[in-house]
Amino acid sequence: MDATRPQMTLADIARLAGVGSATASRALNNDKGVSAQTRQRVLNVAAQYSYVVSPEAVRLAKGKLGRVAVVAPHLSRWFFGEMVEGIETVFREAGIDVLLYFVGSLDDRRAFFEQLPARRKVDAVIVVGFPVEAAERERLELLNVNIVAAGGQHEVYPNVCIDDYRAGRQAMDHLLFLGHRRIGMIEAVDLDQPTEPSGRSSAYREALREAKIPLDPELVVSAPWGGEEGALAMDALLSLKTPPTAVYAHSDEVAVGAMRSIRRAGLRIPEDISIVGIDDHPVASLVDLTTIRQPVRSQGELAAQMVLTLLEGKTLPDREITVATQLMVRSTTAPPRRNPALISS
Amino acid sequence: MDATRPQMTLADIARLAGVGSATASRALNNDKGVSAQTRQRVLNVAAQYSYVVSPEAVRLAKGKLGRVAVVAPHLSRWFFGEMVEGIETVFREAGIDVLLYFVGSLDDRRAFFEQLPARRKVDAVIVVGFPVEAAERERLELLNVNIVAAGGQHEVYPNVCIDDYRAGRQAMDHLLFLGHRRIGMIEAVDLDQPTEPSGRSSAYREALREAKIPLDPELVVSAPWGGEEGALAMDALLSLKTPPTAVYAHSDEVAVGAMRSIRRAGLRIPEDISIVGIDDHPVASLVDLTTIRQPVRSQGELAAQMVLTLLEGKTLPDREITVATQLMVRSTTAPPRRNPALISS
DNA sequence: CGGTCGACCGGAAGCGCTTCCGTAAACCAT
DNA sequence: ATGGTTTACGGAAGCGCTTCCGGTCGACCG
Known part of the structure; x- marks a missing residue:
């Protein structure tokens, strides 16, 4: 039950299940090349000791990160929150982690672009709602990752936005x-x-x-x-x-x-x-x-999907996606009054 | 300039600088045991080839993550966005990465608690604005990480909120x-x-x-x-x-x-x-x-700070922090009219 | 002047996983 | 029966870094 204290490793599980670590890995990852029986045995042992993989080790070993950065200048404003919700939702399903970077001030922003390349921790970055400057673009290039923009025109990057x-x-x-x-x-x-x-x-x-x-x-x-x-x-x-x-x-x-x-x-x-x-x-x-x-949320979703296809190595069907806007007439608009002398009862 | 293509490794830098990988590591990390001259040489080479460490390898090697999860049921609502902004700001400064988990629906939420332990990827988690159920608490325990709650009472976890x-x-x-x-x-x-x-x-x-x-x-x-x-x-x-x-x-x-x-x-x-x-x-x-x-943003900041001190191994001065609220009288409140017959001009 | 002590540095052993490669057994068609 | 595939599986080599464990070597002590 709580035998988890001294974190078990794949090797432990393998030993306990009486198989090689390679087989254990394959079993856990649902790879083929393992008999159903063996697989089950490994799975059982793993479950019993509530084994959890070390994501670091996995990433190190396979070289992929499975993480994307979302950079936004605001979060408390509806537009951005909604956008991020859309993005997060899609990545969640795809099993990708979202690293959030809130760059409120210009300083934050500079710092971000200064730092990011210094630590390749993401496979892609989504820039929400602001144009990227030339200097920043350079830093981004250094990263050598995919970039897409959401909610703001950027001729340079694939993007989704309104017209x-x-x-x-x-x-x-x-x-x-x-x-x-x-x-x-x-x-x-x-x-x-x-x-x-x-x-x-x-x-x-x-x-x-x-x-x-x-x-x-x-x-x-x-x-x-x-x-x-x-x-x-x-x-x-x-x-x-x-x-x-x-x-x-x-x-x-x-x-x-x-x-x-x-x-x-x-x-x-x-x-x-x-x-x-x-x-x-x-x-x-x-x-x-x-x-x-x-539609803000769907812009976020679309942007995330773009990243996903990019990550799969495919090329984008459309480099830019424009979502439609729609007039919502409510009651703050009406024909002007005849008399332009506004101040009157 | 763009010699970055085939990502350089510490070993490469070490070789180029004519030192051992251990020394290179020490130089880069500002550890002691390296002469100023050698350090400079390593630093130069690193800069020249715009070397960047592999965070995965670092984490694997030293066993710490430097990452915390923020779990929130909404993002597009001001309260949550503002809260997350506060949290992010503090962690940013501390060099800690924020992994965002948006658990809008009950399903998302369950999925989150189901998944999280399955991949120990964070050192701590901040739960924003909702009470944690018993079952979820169990999962969280499994993780064996620090937990703090922001913007919602939880007798169980250290928390910051209003009264x-x-x-x-x-x-x-x-x-x-x-x-x-x-x-x-x-x-x-x-x-x-x-x-x-x-x-x-x-x-x-x-x-x-x-x-x-x-x-x-x-x-x-x-x-x-x-x-x-x-x-x-x-x-x-x-x-x-x-x-x-x-x-x-x-x-x-x-x-x-x-x-x-x-x-x-x-x-x-x-x-x-x-x-x-x-x-x-x-x-x-x-x-x-x-x-x-x-004050929402500061609640976020305080919560993040709690996590920080917890991460340092210190114990919290206060397990709960209550921030003050304040009446803002504007113009939607006034004494009642004498005549309770409301419908009149 | 022999010896001790730091300061500085390199080799190598991991960290926990994936994956290549080789082996052995089981399977197929001829 | 036999050569050739498949299928299962284990060993071991990394992935890129940190850090322990020694080694050098000049400095400093008595």
């Missing part, structure tokens, strides 16, 4: 369709990460252009991801001589923050101002926020 | 202080996890008892964690002949869901109904929800 431009257009087109002409945008930026021009931003400009609405620079403000930041950004928009009648936020969290500002300013949603976000964060439905839904 | 009863009382006392007498409670339960009576619930009964308010069973409804579920539960409360004038929700997510129901019922918050949650989830401040704040 940011498309998502942005869905949001903008909805607003435009409702009749809005003065639309503000709250651009989300990540202070800790190198920014690259987002499709979500170009969608705004493009949509406006097509609708022949001149671009008013003061209508676009940018804020770090996050509710409080969104609120601040919205305050800026609200303080304009003529505030927008609708706001397109790059994320739901930002949108929810903005909603608070609007409410606090004594304005009503959507009567006075419409607002649309992106993500379909769980909170979106709770606050009845119109948004563009993106 | 649920206290938190509940803070919420209830606030409501009571405002003058509410008819207070509903939305109990959060986890379908996938074995439930144990929560301090958050007993706080409700106790507070009422002290305030000499008879307990009305129909005022307590229970719902799984999560906004949608909270909304449903609130609907039940709202359909009572005489609905409560205030509700105490076990979590902010539930509370936010409840707020939607209240709003949709045409009622105003806090004029018609007050509501208070627990957590101080980021969304709480965005929707101006009064709540009881708990």
Whole structure:
């Protein structure tokens, strides 16, 4: 029962079962070349002494790790948590261990890329939600492992993500369709990460252009991801001589923050101002926020599956997978009021 | 530069540096018994060929793992993500790898406890946010590793958490202080996890008892964690002949869901109904929800630190650490209206 | 100046497993 | 019956590192 104290080794089991260590190994691993009877005997002995293999020894001997690293800049934000859940689920089934690397700050991030190559402990790495810089790429190369990106475009690595431009257009087109002409945008930026021009931003400009609405620079403000930041950004928009009648936020969290500002300013949603976000964060439905839904968990699953096929030595059918987004109309968007004088009862 | 292809081994480095493998090892590990000059030579060669050790071999040879498992039933929920961030941060600094196990469903969970002992790959495990059953405890024992719990009471393991009863009382006392007498409670339960009576619930009964308010069973409804579920539960409360004038929700997510129901019922918050949650989830401040704040990230950090001291062979100064909670009054709570006829403009 | 003592270093024995290779027995077809 | 396959199995060689156990050798002691 608790004969486990002095960890048994394969050799012990083999001796106890009266076979060679090679045979014991084969029996335990379900390899062929062992008679059913012998195998059973070994299995019994192993069970009896609750033998457990030493993963280190296995890995050393066979040279494969069976481990992948997941690198994410956040965990407490829904998008990332959901993504990691998807990834983990797939790897779990495949019997692969997930090593988690949370690189919140730029420093963490640098440290990670500095360290990782110094210890080849994974067969692959999945980078979640941020673009990889050139220098970092170099370090990654050194590792000589497979790399895939999830939830963020990277022309360099196989990846799965949404079409940011498309998502942005869905949001903008909805607003435009409702009749809005003065639309503000709250651009989300990540202070800790190198920014690259987002499709979500170009969608705004493009949509406006097509609708022949001149671009008013003061209508676009940018804020770090996050509710409080969104609120601040919205305050800026609200303080304009003529505030927008609708706001397109790059994320739901930002949108929810903005909603608070609007409410606090004594304005009503959507009567006075419409607002649309992106993500379909769980909170979106709770606050009845119109948004563009993106399937996050499945992006994670897909990314993990890519890694799996890569690990099998196969080549990817598609180097990039784009998952579809969908407009979820709820009650924060409506046609603009006739009278653009917003402040009124 | 890219001479890394055929991974170099310690032996290679040793040969190249003209020393024995033992010396090379000592040099690389900063052990003593190597002259500064020799050490430098080895280091140079290693750097030149960008040599990296094989962690498997190291672990096999020295018998320690330097890895801990973090087991959590969710990741996409803020509480858990935040917790894991805290844990990861501490371990990162300590040079310990974090193996993530996401056990969403009961099945996953069983599978985890079934599998884990079958492969001793960690030095310790941190269980996040759920009580461990007796059977699972047995499996864990088999592992013969250190265990600590974070964010959930476990008399059995060293743990860090908040005082649920206290938190509940803070919420209830606030409501009571405002003058509410008819207070509903939305109990959060986890379908996938074995439930144990929560301090958050007993706080409700106790507070009422002290305030000499008879307990009305129909005022307590229970719902799984999560906004949608909270909304449903609130609907039940709202359909009572005489609905409560205030509700105490076990979590902010539930509370936010409840707020939607209240709003949709045409009622105003806090004029018609007050509501208070627990957590101080980021969304709480965005929707101006009064709540009881708990420091989640630091709970994670503390738990990780406990593991660290355990790993050093020291004994814990405190087997349990309770972190303080704090009432955050925002604008979803106010004194009850005089007229209990709620439906009016 | 012989001897002792550290400091420095190399050889080699593991760590616990997988797997190659060789052997022996059992099986098949001719 | 006989040569040739298969099938089972054991021995042993690694996998890449740490560490014990000695050896050298110059320094320092009496």
